[in-house]
Amino acid sequence: MGTYLFYFLIYPGFLFAAVIGAFLSWFDRKITAGVQFRKGPPLLQPFYDFFKLLLVKETILPARGAKGLFLAAPIFAVFGATMAGVFILLPLMNITTGFQGDLIVIFYLLTIPSLSYVMGALASGNPLAAVGGSREMKLIMSYELTFLLVMAGVIIKSGQSINLYQIIQVQQAGTPFIGSLSGVLLFIVAIFCLQAKLAMVPFDMPEAETEICGGIFIEYSGTPYAMIKLSKYMSLFILPAFIVAILMKGFTLEGINILWAVLKLVAVVLLLTLIRNTNPRVKIKQAIRFFFIWMNLLAVIAIVLAIFGL
Amino acid sequence: MSKQTLIPIGPYHPLQEEPELFKLYCDGEIVKDVKWETGYNHRGIEKLSEKKSYDEVFFLVERVCGICSTSHPFAFANSVEEIGNVEITNRAKYIRSIIGELERIHSHLLWVGLAGHFLGYNTVFMWAWKYREPVLDLFEMISGNRNSYAMFKIGGVRRDIENNKIPAIEEVLSLVKKKTDLLVGAVMDDPVIHARTKGVGVLTKEDILHFAAVGPTARASGVDVDVRRDDPYAAYPMVNWKVITAQAGDVFAKAEVRLLEMYESISIIEQCLDGLKKEKEGDIDVKVKHIPEGYGLGRAEAPRGEVFHFVVSDGSNSPVRHKIRAPSYTNISTFKKSCVGQSISDATISLAAVDPCYCCTERLAVALDRNSGKRIMNAKEIIEHSTQITNRLLKNV
Numbered sequence: 001m002g003t004y005l006f007y008f009l010i011y012p013g014f015l016f017a018a019v020i021g022a023f024l025s026w027f028d029r030k031i032t033a034g035v036q037f038r039k040g041p042p043l044l045q046p047f048y049d050f051f052k053l054l055l056v057k058e059t060i061l062p063a064r065g066a067k068g069l070f071l072a073a074p075i076f077a078v079f080g081a082t083m084a085g086v087f088i089l090l091p092l093m094n095i096t097t098g099f100q101g102d103l104i105v106i107f108y109l110l111t112i113p114s115l116s117y118v119m120g121a122l123a124s125g126n127p128l129a130a131v132g133g134s135r136e137m138k139l140i141m142s143y144e145l146t147f148l149l150v151m152a153g154v155i156i157k158s159g160q161s162i163n164l165y166q167i168i169q170v171q172q173a174g175t176p177f178i179g180s181l182s183g184v185l186l187f188i189v190a191i192f193c194l195q196a197k198l199a200m201v202p203f204d205m206p207e208a209e210t211e212i213c214g215g216i217f218i219e220y221s222g223t224p225y226a227m228i229k230l231s232k233y234m235s236l237f238i239l240p241a242f243i244v245a246i247l248m249k250g251f252t253l254e255g256i257n258i259l260w261a262v263l264k265l266v267a268v269v270l271l272l273t274l275i276r277n278t279n280p281r282v283k284i285k286q287a288i289r290f291f292f293i294w295m296n297l298l299a300v301i302a303i304v305l306a307i308f309g310l
Numbered sequence: 311m312s313k314q315t316l317i318p319i320g321p322y323h324p325l326q327e328e329p330e331l332f333k334l335y336c337d338g339e340i341v342k343d344v345k346w347e348t349g350y351n352h353r354g355i356e357k358l359s360e361k362k363s364y365d366e367v368f369f370l371v372e373r374v375c376g377i378c379s380t381s382h383p384f385a386f387a388n389s390v391e392e393i394g395n396v397e398i399t400n401r402a403k404y405i406r407s408i409i410g411e412l413e414r415i416h417s418h419l420l421w422v423g424l425a426g427h428f429l430g431y432n433t434v435f436m437w438a439w440k441y442r443e444p445v446l447d448l449f450e451m452i453s454g455n456r457n458s459y460a461m462f463k464i465g466g467v468r469r470d471i472e473n474n475k476i477p478a479i480e481e482v483l484s485l486v487k488k489k490t491d492l493l494v495g496a497v498m499d500d501p502v503i504h505a506r507t508k509g510v511g512v513l514t515k516e517d518i519l520h521f522a523a524v525g526p527t528a529r530a531s532g533v534d535v536d537v538r539r540d541d542p543y544a545a546y547p548m549v550n551w552k553v554i555t556a557q558a559g560d561v562f563a564k565a566e567v568r569l570l571e572m573y574e575s576i577s578i579i580e581q582c583l584d585g586l587k588k589e590k591e592g593d594i595d596v597k598v599k600h601i602p603e604g605y606g607l608g609r610a611e612a613p614r615g616e617v618f619h620f621v622v623s624d625g626s627n628s629p630v631r632h633k634i635r636a637p638s639y640t641n642i643s644t645f646k647k648s649c650v651g652q653s654i655s656d657a658t659i660s661l662a663a664v665d666p667c668y669c670c671t672e673r674l675a676v677a678l679d680r681n682s683g684k685r686i687m688n689a690k691e692i693i694e695h696s697t698q699i700t701n702r703l704l705k706n707v
Contacts, residue, residue: 036436127315131339131654201430202502210325210428211658212317279502281430283655284339286505 012089014082014234021233022046027266028236028273035277050229059222065125070219073120074227080112081234088238091165092245094253098165106164106242107151113231114140114197117206120224121216132215135284136199136206142291143196143203146189149299153186154246156306168250176249182305187247189299191268194239195275196287198232202279203287240268314342317654321350325428325658330668332645332661339653344645352672359632364390364464364601367629371619372458374634375670377420380413381612382634383462385619388543389608390464393623394601400545401589402466404582407545408479409452409461410610411575411582415486416445417613418568418575421665422493425565428662429506434496441489444482451478466595473591476583483576490576494569507562511648511660514559521644524637525615527664530567531559537611549581561663568665601625612637614665636670 007013025046033040061067087106091098114136121133157177158167177183196203207215220228244250244264251261282290320331329350335343355374359367371382384406391398398406419442426434446456452471453459461467471479497503513523518533528535536553538546554570556563601623608619615637622631641664649657677687677695687695 032432036433037440038436127317130315131317131336134338201432204430205655208430208655210430211655213324277433279431280426280434280500280506281655282502282505283653285653 007090007095008082008086012093012095013086014078017082017085017089017234017237018230021235021237022050024236024240024265024269025233027269028276031270031273032277035274046233050226050233053221053226053229054223057222057225059224060219062124062126062219065219066123069123070120071224073116073123074220074224074231076116076119077113077231078227078234080109080116081231081238084109084112085234085238088164088242088245091163091168092241092250094251096165098163101162102164103151103155103162103167107148110147110197110239110242111140111144113235117216117228120220120228121206124219126219128212128214129216129218131212132206132208132218135208136216138284138288139196139199139203139206142288143193143295146291146295146299147193147197149296149303150186150190150193151246153182153299153303153306156303157182164245168245171249172252176247178247180305181310182302183247185298185302185305187243189295189302190243190247191271191275192291192295194243194268195272196291197239198235198272200272200276202275202282204281205284205287208281236269237265240265240272243268313337317341319658319661320347325662326666326668327424328668334649334654334657336654339655341649341652341654341657344649344657346642346645348668348672349674350672351669352674353669354674356632356634359629361628363627364629367632368462369460371634372460375612375636375667376457377417377667378413378612378614378617379458380409380461381610381617382619382636384410384544384610385608385617386621386632387462387464387608388610389606389619389621390601390623392606392608393604393621394464394598396465396596396598398466398596399589399593400548401470401586401591402594403545403548404586404589405467405471405594406462407549408471408579408582408586409459409467410544411578412445412448414575414613415572416442416449417665418572419445419493421568421613422497422565425561425659425662426497428659429503431503434493437496438493441486441493444485448479448482451475463595464601465598468595470592470594471586473587476586479583480580483579487573487576490569490572497565497569504562507565507659508558508560510561510656511652511663512558512560513644513648517644517647518559521647522640523615523644523664524640525612526564526567526571527615527641527644529553529555530563532557535616537609537616541609543610545582545585546578548585549578551578551581561659564663601627614638614667615641634670636667638664638667638671639673642666642668642671 009015026041026043030040062070084106087102087109090096118133118136121129154167154177155162158170161167161170171177178187199206207217217228248264253261314335314337317334317336318331319325319334321329331347333345334341355370359370362370367386368383371386372379374382419438423435423438426438449459450456453461453469461469513531515532518528518531524535532555534553534555539553551574554567554574556566603623603625605622610617617637618635620633621629624630644664645661648660652660675692676685677692679686
């Protein structure tokens with residue numbers, strides 16, 4: 001019991017994922033600043049942001065909203081991100097071997113943060129948040145199927161394994177999945193899914209600051225908003241880590257390989273950041289079409305290729 | 311009728327840098343109707359102007375708009391010089407045009423950046439504003455101010471652009487030209503920008519004529535109007551340039567017109583600088599001792615469209631009536647056409663596409679009885695009254 005609590009709260013769960021995620025968030029902002037000829041924030045800025053919201057800023061509740069649900073949503077988001085983080089990171093960090101079928105559990109847990117944002121947005125009673133919530137809902141519906149297809153492709157490539165640890169072991173014994181044609185296609189699709197899951201430009205229409213003032217998060221302030229920030233930091237770590245695990249051979253935490261592990265993770269985040277900085281926001285309609293037609297098509301092609309062993 | 315949600319844009323909203331309120335009545339994501347309220351920023355400039363001497367009014371009208379701060383003095387100078395029949399020197403004409411065109415470059419760069427920001431493309435925002443910076447530095451070199459240059463006066467300009475400053479200006483222009491190429495490449499060839507802006511907020515030629523829209527908004531719909539050519543002033547008849555138009559009328563066409571206009575502005579400035587080299591240094595103004603009785607119309611092409619100033623003089627040292635019409639005043643009414651039926655995402659970029667400037671636009675009219683000081687008309691009656699006057703005037707035309 002004590003071990004599991006340690007896994008959940010300290011390493012590799014809540015605390016570890018949050019700290020690494022905060023540093024990755026700093027990296028994302030620093031690279032963005034570099035692209036835009038700005039100086040960028042200091043290394044600890046994500047922590048300053050978080051603790052200021054948590055400890056200093058007052059919490060204002062929407063007068064007409066469903067307050068209980070509104071406050072519960074950020075906690076669900078953090079909880080979902082932590083659980084997903086634990087199940088991804090335990091096999092990835094080579095701590096335990098996970099359990100049979102954990103890939104499916106991870107898939108469900110990864111949707112919890114987005115769903116709880118929608119819940120909180122709709123509970124706030126703000127019309128702008130309602131628009132943001134409906135956009136997020138549409139976005140979830142469009143990218144989840146694609147994300148499932150990516151996982152199906154990975155399962156086929158790994159020889160019908162639905163255990164994350166085994167998937168990593170198959171890659172470490174042979175070549176990483178990204179080394180094949182179908183793997184490259186799956187990686188491209190997965191990157192766009194991540195972009196949408198993290199609500200980064202071009203898929204940031206649920207927040208869309210210049211259209212609906214932050215949309216789903218418009219009513220959040222103080223501690224609840226700190227929780228949302230925390231869940232975002234964690235997502236920025238666990239989602240790229242998941243991609244590294246299922247397509248890029250996972251981590252080997254020995255000697256020089258630690259550097260490789262960090263580089264792989266940072267490379268995925270860098271790719272996300274660069275996509276974010278070289279594209280305008282698309283409309284929700286266009287995003288749905290993009291995932292339903294093009295990304296699904298690409299994923300299905302990848303699966304067919306994977307069946308033929310390419 | 312289905313239930314409509316009110317999506318407010320304003321009074322304080324990240325989309326617009328000025329306070330104003332747009333009420334989008336939405337059915338789901340689709341905008342069914344749009345209403346707007348201004349009046350958060352009214353400063354009574356027209357009334358203030360009647361209390362100031364002609365020289366002071368220049369500093370006042372410069373503050374009508376922070377971005378196109380030369381177009382208002384330009385139009386005011388045109389109108390007062392029409393009253394007094396003042397003919398200014400060639401050097402002053404060149405300098406006026408140079409200032410006007412430099413301002414157009416920095417204003418269009420500002421708009422390109424903001425449009426990028428509204429689309430969530432912050433890289434374009436930061437890049438465009440970075441390249442706007444040298445233009446503002448140039449203004450500081452010429453006039454001492456980055457904005458509100460205080461260059462104009464009746465009968466000429468206040469400061470000369472000495473010939474030894476010309477190479478520095480040419481250097482900045484070549485830099486801006488290079489960077490404009492870059493921005494044009496980034497905006498015109500990006501398929502995602504095409505997807506976001508093509509066919510969005512379309513205004514047809516008839517709409518433009520119906521709403522009397524001006525400037526790049528009109529030119530993007532194929533309406534070929536430009537005060538610089540249609541009612542020549544300053545050095546514009548003395549140089550070669552062409553009016554840029556596009557046919558599509560959507561947001562993309564408006565961006566295209568503005569980006570291509572920057573090349574024209576650069577070319578105009580280069581020709582003006584060549585002209586400046588031939589004129590005698592320091593020959594920048596003529597002495598105007600008295601503004602006679604009468605009225606004058608002044609027009610100038612601001613970056614956003616035609617600025618119109620109407621000044622009535624009774625022979626004293628200050629105007630008795632000074633009427634200003636800024637381009638946004640007519641351009642804003644096109645929202646009724648461009649936003650309705652679009653999604654919220656498209657409506658917001660359509661709002662931004664006319665490059666609106668609300669503080670220029672704010673107007674207040676009160677009809678008071680001369681003796682008692684009481685209000686004698688409500689808003690509806692004032693509108694009816696002014697329509698009658700317009701109709702009466704139209705009969706005489």
